[in-house]
Amino acid sequence: LLYNGIVIVSQGEPSGRGANGIAGIDATTGKSLWYAPLSGSGTPTPAIVDGQLVNHDSTGELEVFDPTTGTERWHKNLGTHAHASAITPISPTAFVTAGDDPDDVVAMDVRSRKILWRAPLPADARSAGSTYLAYDGTRIFGMYFAPRAATEKAPYHATQRLYALDAKTGHTLWSADVASGVAQERFLSSIPLVHDDTVYAGSPLAPTFSAFDTVTGKPRWSVTLGAPAARGSVLKDNVIYVPTTSGTVYALAANDGHVIGQHTFPDVFVDTSPSIAGDSLVIGGDHGYVFAMPLAAIRASNADTP
Numbered sequence: 001l002l003y004n005g006i007v008i009v010s011q012g013e014p015s016g017r018g019a020n021g022i023a024g025i026d027a028t029t030g031k032s033l034w035y036a037p038l039s040g041s042g043t044p045t046p047a048i049v050d051g052q053l054v055n056h057d058s059t060g061e062l063e064v065f066d067p068t069t070g071t072e073r074w075h076k077n078l079g080t081h082a083h084a085s086a087i088t089p090i091s092p093t094a095f096v097t098a099g100d101d102p103d104d105v106v107a108m109d110v111r112s113r114k115i116l117w118r119a120p121l122p123a124d125a126r127s128a129g130s131t132y133l134a135y136d137g138t139r140i141f142g143m144y145f146a147p148r149a150a151t152e153k154a155p156y157h158a159t160q161r162l163y164a165l166d167a168k169t170g171h172t173l174w175s176a177d178v179a180s181g182v183a184q185e186r187f188l189s190s191i192p193l194v195h196d197d198t199v200y201a202g203s204p205l206a207p208t209f210s211a212f213d214t215v216t217g218k219p220r221w222s223v224t225l226g227a228p229a230a231r232g233s234v235l236k237d238n239v240i241y242v243p244t245t246s247g248t249v250y251a252l253a254a255n256d257g258h259v260i261g262q263h264t265f266p267d268v269f270v271d272t273s274p275s276i277a278g279d280s281l282v283i284g285g286d287h288g289y290v291f292a293m294p295l296a297a298i299r300a301s302n303a304d305t306p
Contacts (some may be wrong), residue, residue, distance in 0.1 A: 003048050003067045006033060010055070012042025012306035022046060022055060024070050024207030034070030036061065045086035045132070049110050050093045056082040059103060060099065074113065080104040084271075086132040088140070090167055096140055099131035103144060105165060121163070122146065131189035132232070134199065136214055139173060140165045141172055141199050143189040158183040160203040163190060164217060173219030191232040191273060194238070195254065200240060202229025204270075209233075209242050209250075211257060223257035225250055231271025234281070241281055241298065243269035251280065251299045261299040 001008040001014040006056045007027045008271040010031040012020035023031040039255040040057035042217040047054055056078065080099025083142045089095045093111040098104070103125040107116040142165075166276040178190075198220060202209045208224040209218050209229050227246035234241050238254045247268050251260040267285030274283040277288045282292045 001046060001048065003053070006067065006207065008046065008067060009044065010042040010044070011039075011185060012040075019171065020057070022053070022065070023068070024067070036063075036065055036070040036072065038184065040081070041083065043084050044082040047087035047089055049089050052110055052205065054095060054110060056085065056087060056089045056097045058083055062097075062108070075111065078106050078115075080106060080129065082129045082132040083127075085128075088133040088135055090135050090140070094139060096127045096133050096135070096167075098131065100127060100143055103128035103132070104139065105142060105170065107167075116268050116289055117170035119165055119172065122175075125161075126158075127189050132191045134192045134194040134197075135167065138263065139214060140167050140168055141192040141194055141210065141214075143178070143201065144190060145183055145189065145205075145225075155182045157181070158187065158205060160201075160205050162199065162201050162212060163216070164199075164214065172261045176212055176217045178202035178210055179206035179208050193233050193235060195235050198254070200233065200235075200254075202242060203231065204228045204245070207244070209240075209252065209257065211254075216227070221257040223252060223259070230261060230269035230272050230274075234274050234276050236276050236295065239295070239299065240275075241274060242293070243272065243274055243283055245270050247285070249274070249283070249293075249298055251295075261301050263293065263298045263301040264278075265289075 005027050006024045021037045023035045026176045038057050039061045040059035053065040055063045060077045064073045080168040083088045083247045085098045087095050103121040107120040107199045128144040131143045151158040159180040164173040190202045207225045211220040230243040240252045242250045248264040252264045260282045267287045278290045284290045
């Protein structure tokens with residue numbers, strides 16, 4: 001997260017044990033400017049809302065900081081626990097966030113410090129707090145696993161569901177099954193990608209990637225890949241770039257999902273999401289490498305070595 005020349009990064013691991021905090025680093029010099037400890041895991045992603053740094057952690061605490069100094073301004077417990085989710089702004093002063101136990105989506109205004117609405121997800125939902133929410137200006141999209149296992153221990157058979165909420169009221173508009181399969185320990189829900197009137201979603205449960213109508217939730221297309229998709233994907237010029245757990249990044253046509261090209265890197269992509277910098281894809285692998293490759297090369301390539 002970059003704010004007025006300060007790179008803001010979170011530190012932590014899902015259980016909340018060890019050091020958990022947020023740091024501000026000078027973008028030019030790399031000098032540490034401030035560090036703010038957190039009450040829970042630092043794995044969720046904060047955001048700047050109304051000039052304030054907003055974070056939701058694994059204890060349920062919403063912590064609001066001055067992004068220039070790291071000084072805490074106020075905090076409030078939301079009663080739902082974020083694990084690998086993110087603050088998603090929906091207006092200049094409001095945001096949404098998702099949590100587990102209970103699996104809720106919460107909208108809040110940071111200026112008034114009031115909760116705008118709370119949307120409980122179905123009773124069989126699990127891991128709603130392990131995904132980012134997407135927002136298209138009208139609707140909020142998220143993912144969860146179902147059914148909730150009686151023992152809460154993996155492996156167990158599950159279905160990943162995509163859902164849409166009304167951004168003004170939190171009312172559920174629709175839900176759709178994305179994929180089914182065996183959930184493993186600490187699986188993180190995939191991150192939906194929304195563009196125009198289509199929302200795209202992969203899943204760690206099966207090697208599929210699908211597109212849905214944002215208004216109705218009806219499937220538009222689905223394509224089978226060589227491995228399950230990583231957490232996130234990106235889109236540029238009507239091409240979706242989808243990293244997978246095998247290390248292959250696919251370039252898919254946004255209109256029908258056909259494979260334009262693919263490239264396999266010497267790493268695997270699981271709990272990671274790519275970014276686009278100019279005309280290149282940038283992605284970090286689970287083995288500690290960071291790769292950058294021209295988008296055109298991915299579209300044209302079937303090679304196994306970057």
